Amino acid sequence: xxxxxxxxxxxxxxxxxxxxxxxxxxxxxxxxxxxxxxxxxxxxxxxxxxxxxxxxxxxxxxxxxxxxxxxxxxxxxxxxxxxxxxxxxxxxxxxxxxxxxxxxxxxxxxxxxxxxxxxxxxxxxxxxxxxxxxxxxxxxxxxxxxxxxxxxxxxxxxxxxxxxxxxxxxxxxxxxxxxxxxxxxxxxxxxxxxxxxxxxxxxxxxxxxxxxxxxxxxxxxxxxxxxxxxxxxxxxxxxxxxxxxxxxxxxxxxxxxxxxxxxxxxxxxxxxxxxxxxxxxxxxxxxxxxxxxxxxxxxxxxxxxxxxxxxxx
Amino acid sequence: xxxxxxxxxxxxxxxxxxxxxxxxxxxxxxxxxxxxxxxxxxxxxxxxxxxxxxxxxxxxxxxxxxxxxxxxxxxxxxxxxxxxxxxxxxxxxxxxxxxxxxxxxxxxxxxxxxxxxxxxxxxxxxxxxxxxxxxxxxxxxxxxxxxxxxxxxxxxxxxxxxxxxxxxxxxxxxxxxxxxxxxxxxxxxxxxxxxxxxxxxxxxxxxxxxxxxxxxxxxxxxxxxxxxxxxxxxxxxxxxxxxxxxxxxxxxxxxxxxxxxxxxxxxxxxxxxxxxxxxxxxxxxxxxxxxxxxxxxxxxxxxxxxxxxxxxx
Numbered sequence: 001x002x003x004x005x006x007x008x009x010x011x012x013x014x015x016x017x018x019x020x021x022x023x024x025x026x027x028x029x030x031x032x033x034x035x036x037x038x039x040x041x042x043x044x045x046x047x048x049x050x051x052x053x054x055x056x057x058x059x060x061x062x063x064x065x066x067x068x069x070x071x072x073x074x075x076x077x078x079x080x081x082x083x084x085x086x087x088x089x090x091x092x093x094x095x096x097x098x099x100x101x102x103x104x105x106x107x108x109x110x111x112x113x114x115x116x117x118x119x120x121x122x123x124x125x126x127x128x129x130x131x132x133x134x135x136x137x138x139x140x141x142x143x144x145x146x147x148x149x150x151x152x153x154x155x156x157x158x159x160x161x162x163x164x165x166x167x168x169x170x171x172x173x174x175x176x177x178x179x180x181x182x183x184x185x186x187x188x189x190x191x192x193x194x195x196x197x198x199x200x201x202x203x204x205x206x207x208x209x210x211x212x213x214x215x216x217x218x219x220x221x222x223x224x225x226x227x228x229x230x231x232x233x234x235x236x237x238x239x240x241x242x243x244x245x246x247x248x249x250x251x252x253x254x255x256x257x258x259x260x261x262x263x264x265x266x267x268x269x270x271x272x273x274x275x276x277x278x279x280x281x282x283x284x285x286x287x288x289x290x291x292x293x294x295x296x297x298x299x300x301x302x303x304x305x306x307x308x309x310x311x312x313x
Numbered sequence: 314x315x316x317x318x319x320x321x322x323x324x325x326x327x328x329x330x331x332x333x334x335x336x337x338x339x340x341x342x343x344x345x346x347x348x349x350x351x352x353x354x355x356x357x358x359x360x361x362x363x364x365x366x367x368x369x370x371x372x373x374x375x376x377x378x379x380x381x382x383x384x385x386x387x388x389x390x391x392x393x394x395x396x397x398x399x400x401x402x403x404x405x406x407x408x409x410x411x412x413x414x415x416x417x418x419x420x421x422x423x424x425x426x427x428x429x430x431x432x433x434x435x436x437x438x439x440x441x442x443x444x445x446x447x448x449x450x451x452x453x454x455x456x457x458x459x460x461x462x463x464x465x466x467x468x469x470x471x472x473x474x475x476x477x478x479x480x481x482x483x484x485x486x487x488x489x490x491x492x493x494x495x496x497x498x499x500x501x502x503x504x505x506x507x508x509x510x511x512x513x514x515x516x517x518x519x520x521x522x523x524x525x526x527x528x529x530x531x532x533x534x535x536x537x538x539x540x541x542x543x544x545x546x547x548x549x550x551x552x553x554x555x556x557x558x559x560x561x562x563x564x565x566x567x568x569x570x571x572x573x574x575x576x577x578x579x580x581x582x583x584x585x586x587x588x589x590x591x592x593x594x595x596x597x598x599x600x601x602x603x604x605x606x607x608x609x610x611x612x613x614x615x616x617x618x619x620x621x622x623x624x625x626x
Contacts, residue, residue, distance in 0.1 A: 156625035192623055194586040195543050222623070223539055223579030223616035230508050230540040259616060266536030273507040301614070303536035303572060310505055310535070312469035 002234040007277040009045070010264060011215075011241045012038055014292060015066075016047040016081055017261055018247025019059045022296055028062045030295045032069045037291055038244060039073040041284040043264075047079045048097075051087035067094045083116060085130060092137060101134030101141035103127050103173055103181065105166045108152035111189065115147075124169060131177045141177065144170040145185035145217070149201065151192020158192070160201050164208060171209075183213040183239065188228070191221030191259065195231035202235050215239035218262045220246060220301065225262035226270065233276060242267050245289035245300035263302040265289050269309060282309050315547035320590040322358070323577060324528075324554045325351055327605060328379075329360040329394055330574055331560025332372045335609055341375045343608045345382045350604055351557060352386040354597040356577075361410075363394035364403040380407045396429060398443060405450060414447030414454035416440050416486055416494065418479045421465035424502065428460075437482060444490045454490065457483045458498035458530070462514065464505020471505070473514050477521060484522075496526040496552065501541070504534030504572065508544035515548050528552035531575045533559060533614065538575035539583065546589060555580050558602035558613035576615040578602050582622060595622050 015035050019026055031049075038046050048070060054061035063080070072078055077098045082088050091099055105127065106112040109120045116123065134141045146166045151157050167184060174181045186193075186201065202214060216232045216239070218225040229240060241261055248260025265285040268278045282304070289305035328348050332339055344362075351359050361383060367374035376393070385391060390411045395401045404412055418440065419425040422433045429436065447454045459479050464470050480497060487494045499506075499514065515527060529545045529552070531538040542553060554574055561573025578598040581591045595617070602618040 151623060153626045157623075191620060194583060196587050221616060221620035222582055223576060223620075224583050226536055226540040227543040227583060230543060259620060263536060269535055270507060270537050270540060274509050299612070303534060307504060307534035307536075307572060310464060310470075313466045 003236040004233050004274055004276055005236050005238040007279070008233070008238045008240060008271055010043060010268070010278060010280065011045040011047060011079075011239075012043045012244060012264055013047045013241050013261055014038070014244035014247040014264065016050050016060075017243045018245070018292065018296065020050060020052075020057050021248060022059050026059070026295060028065045028069060031062070031066055032071075034244075034288065034292055034295055035066075035070065035078075036073075037284075037288045039076045041288060042278075042280040043076070043285075044279065045077045045079060047081060050081035050083075051090040052081070052083055064090070067096055070096050072096050084126065085133060088130060088133060092139075099139045100143055101131060101139045103131055103141065103144040103170045104147060105145075105170055106147035107158045107163050107166050108148035108155045110154035111148045111152045114154060124173070128173050128176070131173055131179070135177055135179060141174060141179045142181060143183045143185065144174070144181045145187050146170075147187045148189045149186040149193075150188045150197050151190065153190045160197075160204050163201060164204060167205065167209065181212065183215055184209075185215040185217050185239075185241070187217040188219055189217075191219040191224070193218060193228045194224060195227050198228050198231040199235065202232070202237065213239060215241065217241040219248075219259055220262055221259040226266065229262055229267055230270065233271065233274065240267065244285065245292040245302040245305065247292055247296070247300060259301065263289075263300075263304075265304045266302055269304045273310060316549040317546050317587055317589055318549050318551040320592070321546070321551045321553060321584055323356060323581070323591060323593065324358040324360060324392075324552075325356045325557060325577055326360045326554050326574055327351070327557035327560040327577065329363050329373075330556045330562075331558070331605065331609065333363060333365075333370050334562045335372050339372070339608060341378045341382060344375070344379055345384075347557075347601065347604055347608055348379075348383065348391075350597075350601045352389050354601060355591075355593040356389070356598075357592065358390045358392060360392045360394060363396075364400035365394075365396055377403070380409055383409050385409050397439065398446060401443060401446060405452075412452045413456055414444060414452045416444055416454065416457040416483045417460060418458075418483055419460035420471045420476050420479050421461035421468045423467035424461045424465045427467060437486070441486050441489070444486055444492070448490055448492060454487065454492045455494060456496045456498065457487070457494045458500050459483070460500045461502045462499040462506075463501045463510050464503065466503045473510075473517050476514060477517060480518065480522065494525065496528055497522075498528040498530050498552075498554070500530040501532055502530075504532040504537070506531060506541045507537060508540050511541050511544040512548065515545070515550065526552060528554065530554040532561075532572055533575055534572040539579065542575055542580055543583065546584065546587065553580065557598065558605040558615040558618065560605055560609070560613060572614065576602075576613075576617070578617045579615055582617050586623060
C-alpha cells in the first residue's frame with residue numbers, strides 16, 4: 001500500500017545546481033531573471049547561489065552580485081550553499097538570505113576526498129567546528145545531509161549501514177553542540193539510488209529514527225530520478241530538492257554524463273497528478289524551464305516544458 | 314507490497330518508433346546496422362519497421378529493403394507494424410518476420426480520426442475484417458492493444474470504463490472469429506499515464522480479466538515513463554515495449570514535444586537493479602544507444618548511455 005503525502009515541500013536548486021556547471025559567461029542579470037520568475041511560481045524555497053571558491057566553480061564567481069541584485073518576494077525563502085567556514089562568513093553578511101546551518105557528512109570517503117580534499121574525520125571535525133560557528137552566530141542547526149547516500153562512482157555501492165553510521169555521527173555532533181536535527185536529506189549525489197534502495201534505506205532510517213523528517217535529493221544521471229521520487233512519495237516522503245528544467249549536474253561526479261537534479265516541473269506534474277499538493281503553479285514553472293533553457297543556451301532534459309501538462313489541446 | 318516479476322520480456326521498438334519520425338535521409342544500411350547490434354544484446358523481440366504509406370511516413374519508405382537486408386539472428390523474433398490490409402499484405406510475404414495478428418482499438422475516437430481518418434466503428438469493422446484475414450492466412454491472433462488507454466491530447470482524460478469497454482469489444486471480435494486473446498497492451502500513446510492511473514487501470518482489468526497478460530507501452534513525453542514502468546513492475550507486469558536511446562515520438566500526437574517510448578537501456582538498468590531479470594546485456598545495449606544517436610545525428614534522451622551503469626569508475 002502506498003502512503004502518499006497530502007502535500008510536499010520542494011526546494012528549488014536550479015539556480016545553484018544549474019549555473020555552477022555552466023561556463024562563467026552567464027550574466028548575473030539573467031540569473032536574477034530566472035530567480036525572479038521562480039519566485040512567482042509558488043515554490044517555497046529557492047537556493048540561489050553558492051559561496052565557493054570561484055577558481056573551482058567559475059559559474060559561482062558572481063555569488064555576491066546575485067544576492068545584491070536579488071529582489072526577495074514575500075513568502076519565498078532564499079538560501080545559498082557553502083562548503084566551509086569561509087563560505088559561511090560570506091553568506092552571513094547577506095540579510096536577504098535565510099541561513100540554516102546543516103551538518104553534512106559523506107557516506108563515501110572516496111567522493112569526499114575528490115570533492116573536498118579531506119578525509120572523513122577531517123570533514124567531520126570541520127562540521128563540528130562549523131556547527132559551533134552557526135550556533136554562535138545565532139543560526140539554527142536543525143537539518144543534516146548525507147552525501148552519496150546510495151552509492152558512489154569511486155567507491156561503488158554504499159551499504160545502508162554506513163549511512164546509518166553517518167547519521168549517528170551527525171546526531172552526536174548536533175547533541176554535543178546542544179542542538180537537535182529535525183530533517184535529514186539523503187543526497188543521491190551520483191545517482192546510484194533505485195526505487196528498491198530508496199525503500200530499504202528509508203525504512204531502516206525510520207525504524208531507527210522515527211522522528212526524523214526525510215528529504216530526497218535525486219540526480220537523474222541514469223534516468224531513475226522520477227521512479228525514485230515516486231518510490232519516495234509512496235513512502236510518504238514530503239521533502240524533495242529539484243531543479244527547474246533538470247538544470248545541473250555535479251562537477252565532481254567524475255564523468256561527463258552526470259545529470260542534474262530531478263526536473264522540478266516534471267516532478268510537480270507527477271505529484272499533482274497523484275493528488276499530492278505542491279503549492280506550485282505548473283504553467284508558470286514550465287515558463288521558467290523555457291527561460292532557463294534560453295539562459296543556458298542549450299537544451300535541458302525537462303520533458304513537461306515540451307510535452308506540456310495533461311491538458312486537452 | 315510490491316509484486317515484482319522475476320523476469321520481464323521487452324519488445325524493442327526503437328528501429329520502428331525511432332526511424333518513423335526521422336527524416337527519410339537515414340540510409341537503410343545504417344538502420345540494419347542498429348538492428349544487427351540490437352540482435353546481439355539478448356533482446357527477444359525487435360520491431361524493425363512498419364508497412365505504412367510512405368507519403369504519410371517517409372522514414373518507413375524503405376521497409377521492404379530493411380527486411381531484404383535483415384540477417385536474422387537465431388532466437389530473436391523480428392516483427393513489423395502495419396495499420397491496414399494493404400500493409401498486412403506487404404508483411405505477409407516477408408518470411409524473416411514473425412507475424413502475429415493483433416486486434417487494436419483506440420480508447421480515443423478523436424485520436425483515431427486524426428491518426429487513421431476513421432471513426433471508431435469503421436475502425437472496429439476493419440479490425441474484424443483483418444482478424445479474419447490473419448486467421449485465413451494462418452497467422453495467429455492472440456494479442457490485442459488499446460491506443461490512448463490513459464488519455465488523449467485531443468480528448469483529455471480517458472475514463473477507465475471506456476478502456477474496459479474497448480477490451481470487451483476486442484474480446485468479442487476475437488471470439489466471433491474463433492480465437493482468443495492472451496495478451497493485452499495498454500498503449501500510452503500520448504503519455505497521459507501516471508503511476509496512479511497505471512495502478513487503477515491494471516487493477517480493474519485484472520479483476521475483470523484475470524487470465525489476460527498485460528503489456529505496457531509507455532511514452533515519455535511528460536517525463537513519467539520510468540515512474541509508470543516502476544508502478545507496472547510493482548504490479549507484476551512482465552511485458553513492456555521500449556525504444557533504445559529513447560528513440561521515437563509519435564507523428565500524430567499533435568505536438569512537437571511528443572517523446573519516444575521509455576528508453577530501453579535506462580529501463581533495463583532499473584529492472585536489473587530491482588532484481589528483475591531482462592535477459593539483456595546492458596553494456597551492449599548502451600553501445601546500441603550510442604550507435605542510434607550516431608545514426609540519427611542528434612542527441613537522444615537516454616541517460617544510461619551517458620551516465621553509465623551502476624559500476625565503480
